[in-house]
Amino acid sequence: MEAFIIVIAGILVTIGVYMLLSKQLLRIILGTALLTHAAHLTLMAVGGLKKGAPPLLDEAATKYTDPIPQALILTSIVISFALTAFVLVLGYRAYVRIRFEDMQQLKGYEDE
Amino acid sequence: MNNNLVVLPIVIPLLAGAVMIFLREYRRLQRVTGILATGAAAAVAGRLVDLVAREGIQTLQVGGWPAPYGITLVADMLSALLVFTAQIVALACLLYTFDSIGEEHESHYIYPLMQFLLCGVNGSFLTGDIFNLFVFFEVTLIASYVLLALGGMRVQLRESLKYVLINMVASTLFVIAIGYLYGVTGALNMAHLSERVAAAGQGGLLTVVSLLFLIVFGIKAALFLYVWLPDSYSAPPPAVAAIFAALLTKVGIYAIMRTFTLIFYHEPRITHTVMLAMGALTMIFGAMGAVAYWSIRKILAYNVIVSVGFIVFAVGVASRDSLSGALYYLLHDMVAKALIFILGGAIISIAGTDRLREINGLIRYRPMLGWLFFVAALALAGIPPLSGFVGKAMILGSGIESGHVLLAAVGLLSSLLVLYSVMKVFMQSFWGETLLSEDEAHATGKGALLPGSILAALVIGLGLGADWVLAYVDIAAETMVNPVQYIDAVLAAP
Numbered sequence: 001m002e003a004f005i006i007v008i009a010g011i012l013v014t015i016g017v018y019m020l021l022s023k024q025l026l027r028i029i030l031g032t033a034l035l036t037h038a039a040h041l042t043l044m045a046v047g048g049l050k051k052g053a054p055p056l057l058d059e060a061a062t063k064y065t066d067p068i069p070q071a072l073i074l075t076s077i078v079i080s081f082a083l084t085a086f087v088l089v090l091g092y093r094a095y096v097r098i099r100f101e102d103m104q105q106l107k108g109y110e111d112e
Numbered sequence: 113m114n115n116n117l118v119v120l121p122i123v124i125p126l127l128a129g130a131v132m133i134f135l136r137e138y139r140r141l142q143r144v145t146g147i148l149a150t151g152a153a154a155a156v157a158g159r160l161v162d163l164v165a166r167e168g169i170q171t172l173q174v175g176g177w178p179a180p181y182g183i184t185l186v187a188d189m190l191s192a193l194l195v196f197t198a199q200i201v202a203l204a205c206l207l208y209t210f211d212s213i214g215e216e217h218e219s220h221y222i223y224p225l226m227q228f229l230l231c232g233v234n235g236s237f238l239t240g241d242i243f244n245l246f247v248f249f250e251v252t253l254i255a256s257y258v259l260l261a262l263g264g265m266r267v268q269l270r271e272s273l274k275y276v277l278i279n280m281v282a283s284t285l286f287v288i289a290i291g292y293l294y295g296v297t298g299a300l301n302m303a304h305l306s307e308r309v310a311a312a313g314q315g316g317l318l319t320v321v322s323l324l325f326l327i328v329f330g331i332k333a334a335l336f337l338y339v340w341l342p343d344s345y346s347a348p349p350p351a352v353a354a355i356f357a358a359l360l361t362k363v364g365i366y367a368i369m370r371t372f373t374l375i376f377y378h379e380p381r382i383t384h385t386v387m388l389a390m391g392a393l394t395m396i397f398g399a400m401g402a403v404a405y406w407s408i409r410k411i412l413a414y415n416v417i418v419s420v421g422f423i424v425f426a427v428g429v430a431s432r433d434s435l436s437g438a439l440y441y442l443l444h445d446m447v448a449k450a451l452i453f454i455l456g457g458a459i460i461s462i463a464g465t466d467r468l469r470e471i472n473g474l475i476r477y478r479p480m481l482g483w484l485f486f487v488a489a490l491a492l493a494g495i496p497p498l499s500g501f502v503g504k505a506m507i508l509g510s511g512i513e514s515g516h517v518l519l520a521a522v523g524l525l526s527s528l529l530v531l532y533s534v535m536k537v538f539m540q541s542f543w544g545e546t547l548l549s550e551d552e553a554h555a556t557g558k559g560a561l562l563p564g565s566i567l568a569a570l571v572i573g574l575g576l577g578a579d580w581v582l583a584y585v586d587i588a589a590e591t592m593v594n595p596v597q598y599i600d601a602v603l604a605a606p
Contacts, residue, residue, distance in 0.1 A: 032280045039287040046295025094269040
């Protein structure tokens with residue numbers, strides 16, 4: 001099961017990197033979103049996907065799944081959510097202000 | 113020693129920032145709050161330095177959970193000194209902000225953002241948990257994104273897009289690296305990690321993970337992977353650039369120092385060799401950039417890169433002397449970079465441009481600014497009575513002692529080029545005919561004099577009082593070469 005998840009994460013990283021290297025800003029932002037998904041899947045898989053009850057005490061189970069990666073992923077999801085929201089607005093502002101069509105036009109060095 | 117003081121450098125800026133959000137329209141009140149909060153945090157940090165020197169490492173088990181299970185905040189000498197210096201430098205930058213930033217920024221939350229930045233920086237220095245380090249990195253970075261973009265000029269929007277995107281990728285790599293490390297060791301607390309890694313032996317898998325950490329921190333600290341830095345540090349207003357240059361890359365350097373002295377110190381032939389190579393290349397490329405440009409902002413930004421290479425070179429040598437040298441140089445560099453960015457910002461605001469060829473003869477009516485800049489330039493290059501010398505001498509001495517003669521030569525040569533690049537700024541902008549008459553100046557530049565003199569006094573004091581400072585730095589180096597001290601303090605705490 002871990003191997004399967006890792007392969008999925010690998011595919012997500014591949015697509016994410018491909019999109020990061022593209023010319024349109026929106027594709028780049030989608031690429032970062034895919035990358036964070038891959039990171040979260042990795043975080044879940046490397047801890048080991050053992051069979052067990054969800055980590056809630058009242059289930060009266062003998063074995064639970066590892067709660068720590070879940071807490072880490074939850075934290076990381078919120079952070080990347082905030083970042084994605086910020087970069088989307090930033091991209092919008094930059095688009096309105098600079099009217100660029102692809103990232104090549106964001107080179108500097110003209111007069112400002 | 114469980115001590116509640118350890119959390120105060122994180123909580124004070126956080127609360128101050130939160131309160132300041134409500135004071136949006138009251139600019140004077142915001143300024144007072146900012147100074148009071150940073151001053152209070154500096155006082156706490158000073159007390160921490162004193163306590164650590166007398167009683168050993170101070171820890172705080174947050175929430176009362178014993179060490180490997182909860183989050184531990186740890187103030188050893190390395191963290192305490194860095195927190196203290198960061199507060200002092202932030203005070204000076206804050207003073208310069210008052211004068212230079214303008215009403216528009218002040219009523220759009222610049223002071224709260226600076227406090228949140230400080231909260232993140234102090235938290236990164238003080239935390240003893242690797243995932244918590246990630247969270248504090250993000251606190252710092254998110255504040256820095258907004259500070260960089262605030263104002264919304266074309267150049268800011270353009271550069272902050274690049275800066276945000278590259279840091280998002282680096283943060284994702286950080287999460288993945290933490291995931292791998294957790295998968296291999298099952299621990300997140302740094303002291304616990306150190307114990308587990310030592311027990312398991314740092315095999316190939318852990319060495320790969322450590323190199324992944326080196327890449328992540330290398331992006332944050334502009335170590336070899338610095339391509340994002342020159343442009344993004346040229347975009348924000350001078351006061352913000354000063355606080356970035358003094359604090360942001362230093363958090364990355366601290367993380368490298370911490371992880372490679374505490375956790376991954378078992379395979380120096382691989383990890384430390386990579387570090388040495390990256391340090392040397394950073395020095396070379398940074399120095400080349402500093403020499404190549406004729407824009408004040410670019411020259412200063414490349415100078416940030418050179419010093420990162422120099423410090424990481426010292427961390428890579430990893431002897432006791434070189435680690436002391438690295439920490440001393442890091443402290444000096446925080447002060448000196450803030451100083452030179454503030455003065456450079458003053459020159460830019462007086463001349464209204466950062467192109468060196470268009471600035472001339474400022475010394476006629478800004479003599480004080482000129483001589484402060486001269487002192488800062490000499491300190492950056494490491495001329496003996498000033499602060500840059502002691503650290504450089506220690507680093508180069510221990511580098512040659514351990515057989516890295518070629519790298520030491522690169523370090524010396526980069527110092528020469530650094531001196532040339534800042535002297536170029538000094539000679540071009542202060543000497544020569546006065547092209548700009550007094551009334552044509554775009555700003556007085558007088559606001560930079562007070563923070564500039566404070567920082568220049570610190571630079572001189574750090575150089576003259578080296579013995580006194582080195583006594584503290586030595587304690588930090590002692591802990592870095594003997595990670596057992598750190599582990600005992602964290603895991604044995606009640």
